Amino acid sequence: MAARKTTAKPNVSADELLAYYKDMLLIRRFEEKAGQLYGMGLIGGFCHLYIGQEAVVVGLEAAAEEGDKRITSYRDHGHMLACGMEPGGVMAELTGRIGGLSKGKGGSMHMFSKEKHFYGGHGIVGAQVPLGAGLAFADKYKDNGRVTFTYFGDGAANQGQVYEAFNMAALWDLPVIFVIENNQYAMGTAQKRSTSTPELYTRGEAFGIKGEVVDGMDVLAVKAAGEKAVKHCRAGKGPYILEIKTYRYRGHSMSDPAKYRTREEVQKMREERDPIDHVRDLLLTGKHATEDDLKTIDKDIKAVVSASADFARESPEPPLEELWTDIYAEV
Amino acid sequence: MATEILMPALSPTMEEGTLAKWLVKEGDTVQSGDIMAEIETDKATMEFEAVDEGVIGKILIAEGTADVKVNTAIAILVEEGEDVPAASAATTQVPQPAAAVAEAAPAGGSLANSGNTAPLAPVKATPPWPEGTKTKKQTVREALRDAMAEEMRGDGDVFLMGEEVGEYQGAYKISQGLLDEFGSKRVIDTPITEHGFAGIGVGAAFGGLRPIVEFMTFNFAMQAIDQIINSAAKTLYMSGGQMGCPIVFRGPNGAAARVGAQHSQDYAAWYAHIPGLKVVMPYSASDAKGLLKSAIRDPNPVIFLENEILYGRSFDVPLIDDYTVPFGKARVWREGTDVTLVSFGIGMAHTLEAADKLAEQGISAEVIDLRTLRPLDTDTVIASVQKTNRCVTVEEGFPVGSIGNHISAVLMEQAFDYLDAPVINCTGKDVPMPYAANLEKHALITSDEVVAAVKQVTYR
Structure with a gap:
């Protein structure tokens, strides 16, 4: 983990700080609940939790405008909540119910929202990167000024198609921000064991794509970097790379025994670098909120998450007819 | 000398x-x-x-x-x-123009006596457009280009991307003239990165455009098959119907001539296997045109399998404004009574040739061109087999898990009592394509093999 950078922070209001706090806390509590439901057998298959990485998506969403697009990998619950998709709909998809955002047919890794411009939820490592470039291609074609946030991990950064996408995005000046969420482990393989050069933000240099490394445990640093990248893309200068150094507290998926790192490493990160504690400190020391205010927020978020879990348990399984629908769109 | x-x-x-x-x-x-x-x-x-x-x-x-x-x-x-030398000067040859394949192929009449081996009198079959429609001779190549140009004129969201589609005018000249008419915003030369540009195409379709992605050949689409199947074909289902992918992947498929194993494979059965894809494999120029126009308008991902050898062949194309051909409707090229021959794409060339040879020997073959493999018009095949009681399938691809295998299974399940003989699948041989001219010829399906199979199922 790079030392925390003391780059200039954007002017941020108390309201904004509170909003980031709420958004990050919602993701944290939602994912904790998802972990519980998984343990109870209510969620099946793969379930990749975002706990620890909340500042990445919340910071970048703060830099996005209405109509901007986002696309990511299978570790996608945080991205969906951050762009405003219904927690109940996400949770009910995890439990495979008809009330889920994909009617129970997509699962944890596959949800979408046209309304929120969220384009999934993709299970093949790296495949979302050309797709994201393609979304940006469509925006450029339509000349609508939109930007696409294309998220992928340090693991995906070694996939060949990522560099095919870099080349074409740069060649055609596509308005796409390649967000590398470097949580330091590609499943169970530490970055130093998988990657010849660790500076992922330099991976675009060969294509003439600017990149920078960002402290992903600091939501304000992420937001500032995001704004810079968005400005670059919207000005028609082509793609931009943000390598955001972050950390996932939980395993790769629920079935990960996490033997590849020490308990102490995780514990140290949680104690010293937690992105939510960081904003909490800013709120309290800046006197933007009292302990009581934050308790109220906590309580409200728990209620939202609890309601989403109730909905996810109560929503019925999809009727069997659903097996045969949505294979083809009507001509 | x-x-x-x-x-x-x-x-x-x-x-x-x-x-x-x-x-x-x-x-x-x-x-x-x-x-x-x-x-x-x-x-x-x-x-x-x-x-x-x-x-x-x-x-x-x-x-x-x-x-x-x-x-x-x-x-x-x-x-x-x-x-x-005087002799050489006199060798001037007058070239024979290649005969255009008539859309109205002769069809054999019915045989009253199955033992009759007298040649059958040719009978005109009706082309699949209204009587009296004017037609023109056009190559498959020209028909494909016209289909794209017409659809691009009609919808500004349609664009073409691929290797050498623009300035080079198409590796096989399919996109000839399109760059001049539509400009580089809509006719886009890509680098040689199939995996990447297939993904960009799919993303652009998610983003509301209607891409036509040309693969120089479908052999190279192997690099991109993850994006085609995992991203294009499955997203509508995975999204519970929210996120469709209107895209056409097209290009030549199957063996060309003497280009070796890596450039000579028929992928029809591979793509036909996948729910969420539509798969088209035309034979004639009119079908190439009408089906490609339908493919571009379709809201689903369409695999459009062309054939390099067919590109230069001429057929009658109807002079009908906005001529489209629907998916899932097979075409009966000739009616017959003794055996049903089912084929598609270049397999049709061998099949029609075999039907001619069979007619000379007094065997009346009904010839069905499936045209689309997904959706598959099994009704037409079953109805024909109910009449002929015999079936031979013809395709260029490998034998294991072939389209013919699937048709055979459908006939066993749905027309078992009508079959008087086991269905035979004529396919390419179960070997990588060899380079040597003689070996390549043997690896491919021939009309003589079709004739032999028909004799087997008709017990002659």
Whole structure:
């Protein structure tokens, strides 16, 4: 983990700080609940939790405008909540119910929202990167000024198609921000064991794509970097790379025994670098909120998450007819 | 000594070409490497160089002559001071224009007596457009280009991307003229990165455009097959119906000629396996045009499998505004009573040839062109087998898990009681495509193999 950078922070209001706090806390509590439901057998298959990485998506969403697009990998619950998709709909998809955002047919890794411009939820490592470039291609074609946030991990950064996408995005000046969420482990393989050069933000240099490394445990640093990248893309200068150094507290998926790192490493990160504690400190020391205010927020978020879990348990399984629908769109 | 200069083969599939222009005249001295003529092939206009030095004794084929067969003598090269031998001067060949395949193929009449081996009288079958419709002869290549151009004129969200589709005018000239008409915003040359640009195409479709992604051949789509299947085909389902992917992946599929194992594979059965894809494999120019227009309008991902050898073949194309052909509707090319032949794509060429040979031997074959493999018109096949009680399938692909295997299973399940013989699947051989001319010929399906299979199922 790079030392925390003391780059200039954007002017941020108390309201904004509170909003980031709420958004990050919602993701944290939602994912904790998802972990519980998984343990109870209510969620099946793969379930990749975002706990620890909340500042990445919340910071970048703060830099996005209405109509901007986002696309990511299978570790996608945080991205969906951050762009405003219904927690109940996400949770009910995890439990495979008809009330889920994909009617129970997509699962944890596959949800979408046209309304929120969220384009999934993709299970093949790296495949979302050309797709994201393609979304940006469509925006450029339509000349609508939109930007696409294309998220992928340090693991995906070694996939060949990522560099095919870099080349074409740069060649055609596509308005796409390649967000590398470097949580330091590609499943169970530490970055130093998988990657010849660790500076992922330099991976675009060969294509003439600017990149920078960002402290992903600091939501304000992420937001500032995001704004810079968005400005670059919207000005028609082509793609931009943000390598955001972050950390996932939980395993790769629920079935990960996490033997590849020490308990102490995780514990140290949680104690010293937690992105939510960081904003909490800013709120309290800046006197933007009292302990009581934050308790109220906590309580409200728990209620939202609890309601989403109730909905996810109560929503019925999809009727069997659903097996045969949505294979083809009507001509 | 006088030598004949022969019409050269300038591409793997070139059988004839146009002698567009002579750059030398009789009496000119040429050196090895001098450009003597421009020859237009099925792919491009190429310069033709002299190999030997000498004097152009006689030009045998005038410039502007079309359909000059490969290896036809086009000029006589003599040594300085030598006369043109009389015999050579007289060898001028008049090229036979390649016969256009008539859309209305002759069909055999019914056999009253199955033992009858007298040739059947040809009977006209009705083409699949209204009677009295005017038609023009067009190559599959021109029909495909027209389909794209018409759809691009009609919808500004339709664009073409792929390797060499723009400035090069298409590796197989399918996109000829499109860059000039639509500009580089809509006719986009990509780098040679199939995986990447297939993904960009799918993303653009998610983003509301209607991409046509050309693969120079479907062999190269293997690099991109994850994006085609995991991203394009499955997203509508995975999103509970929210996120469709209107995209066409098209390009030549199957064996060309002498290009070896990595460039000669039929992927029909591979893509037909996948729910969420539509799979089209036309034979004739009119179907190529009508089906490609339907594919571009379809809100689903469509795999459009063309064939390099068919590109240059001419067929009747109806002069109907906005001519489209629906998916999932097979076409009966000739009616018959003794056996049902089911094929698609280039397999149809062998099948129709076999049907002609069978008619000479008094066997009346019904020929069905599936046209689309997903959706598959099994109703037409079953109805035909209920009449003929016998079926042979014909395709170029490998035998295991073939389209023919699937048709056989459907017939066993749904028409078992109508079958008087086991269904035979004629396919390409179960080997990687060899390069040697003789081996390649054996690896591919032939009309004689179809004839032999028909004799087997008709017990003759």
